[in-house]
Amino acid sequence: MANLVISDVCNLDCCYCFAREYMQGVKESHAPAFISLEDFEARLDLLDRLGIGEARLIGGEPTLHPHFPELVTLARQRGKRIAVFSHGVLSEKALECLAALPVEECSVLVNMNAVGRQPESEQLRRREVLRQLGPRALLGYNIYRVDFDASELPALISEMGNRKAIRLGLAQPSLDAHNECLHPKQYPLLGAKIVHLAQQAHQAGISLEFDCG
Numbered sequence: 001m002a003n004l005v006i007s008d009v010c011n012l013d014c015c016y017c018f019a020r021e022y023m024q025g026v027k028e029s030h031a032p033a034f035i036s037l038e039d040f041e042a043r044l045d046l047l048d049r050l051g052i053g054e055a056r057l058i059g060g061e062p063t064l065h066p067h068f069p070e071l072v073t074l075a076r077q078r079g080k081r082i083a084v085f086s087h088g089v090l091s092e093k094a095l096e097c098l099a100a101l102p103v104e105e106c107s108v109l110v111n112m113n114a115v116g117r118q119p120e121s122e123q124l125r126r127r128e129v130l131r132q133l134g135p136r137a138l139l140g141y142n143i144y145r146v147d148f149d150a151s152e153l154p155a156l157i158s159e160m161g162n163r164k165a166i167r168l169g170l171a172q173p174s175l176d177a178h179n180e181c182l183h184p185k186q187y188p189l190l191g192a193k194i195v196h197l198a199q200q201a202h203q204a205g206i207s208l209e210f211d212c213g
Contacts, residue, residue, distance in 0.1 A: 002052055003085075004043050006035045006071060007059035012087050012116035015180045016144035016171035023060060034065045037074070044078050055080040061087055063094035072097050076105075083107045087114035088126040088137075099132045106136045109167060112153065113141055130160040137162040140211070144171035144180045146189045150197055154204040166201055168194070169211040 008026040010017075026033060035043075047055065055075035063086055065071060072082055082101060088110035090098075098108055110130065116122055130137050139157060141150045153166050171181040182190075198208045 001054075001056065002047060002050070003056045003058045004035075004040070005059065006040065006057050006062050006068075007033065007065050009033045009064055010059060010061040010087070011064060012061070012089065012114050012122070014087075014111075014114050014142075016142055018172050018174040018179055018181075019060070020179065021174055021176050033060075034067075035071075037067060037070065040071055041074060044075060044080070047080065048078060053079065053081055054083055056083040056085070058085045063090050068094050069097040072101075076101070081105050081107075083109070085109045085111075087111050087122075088129050089114075089116070089122045090125075090129050095129055095132055098136065099134075101136070103135050107138055107163075108133055108136050109138045109140050111140050111142060112150070127156075127160070130156070130162055134161045135163050138165055138167055138209075139163075140167040140169060142169045142171050143190065144182060146182070146186055146193075148190075148193065151200060153197075154201045154206050157206055158204055164204075164206045165209050166197070166206060167209045167211055170213050172213050 008023055010023060044055070057071070062068065062084055075082060082098070082105060084098065084107070086108055098106055110126065112126070137160070139153050139162060141153065150166070157164065157166070171179070173179065173181045194208070201208060
């Protein structure tokens with residue numbers, strides 16, 4: 001597994017984000033916010049040498065890269081499967097690019113509780129993105145509070161025709177300790193809620209997955 005960071009910016013502002021301090025530092029330093037095409041090709045060369053058949057595009061928000069469709073095309077020309085980790089509030093250009101890929105060659109992990117300054121319009125846009133991506137989309141949910149509620153996700157997956165799975169993540173503390181996250185002592189309190197979600201999902205033919213956190 002190899003993640004390719006192609007963007008150091010994000011247009012949402014999640015309270016649990018562990019990378020906000022880093023992205024703010026990039027902005028203040030006036031360093032390049034996006035990977036260059038040349039550097040991206042060099043990373044594809046490395047994937048080729050390692051025999052890795054998947055390009056996993058992350059950020060920041062990877063779809064904000066001004067040449068995002070071109071990056072996807074470059075990876076596809078190498079025979080790479082595309083995996084994108086996104087907040088799901090995609091531009092039409094990025095959405096058209098991903099929705100055109102074969103279902104078996106594209107996976108978009110959509111963070112369903114990513115939030116910016118316009119939550120209602122973001123949720124509406126995210127629903128449209130899920131509808132157009134169909135089975136390419138995998139719904140994700142980051143748990144940063146004990147009283148989390150992801151109960152609407154199984155029905156949404158069925159309605160939008162997305163992949164029959166929910167990927168759960170646990171918010172991790174940032175170095176500056178300014179983000180909202182769970183303390184490990186709170187983990188046992190989550191057990192019953194996760195089991196309940198798993199049972200609810202199972203009834204709809206949906207499985208739970210867990211991210212690397």
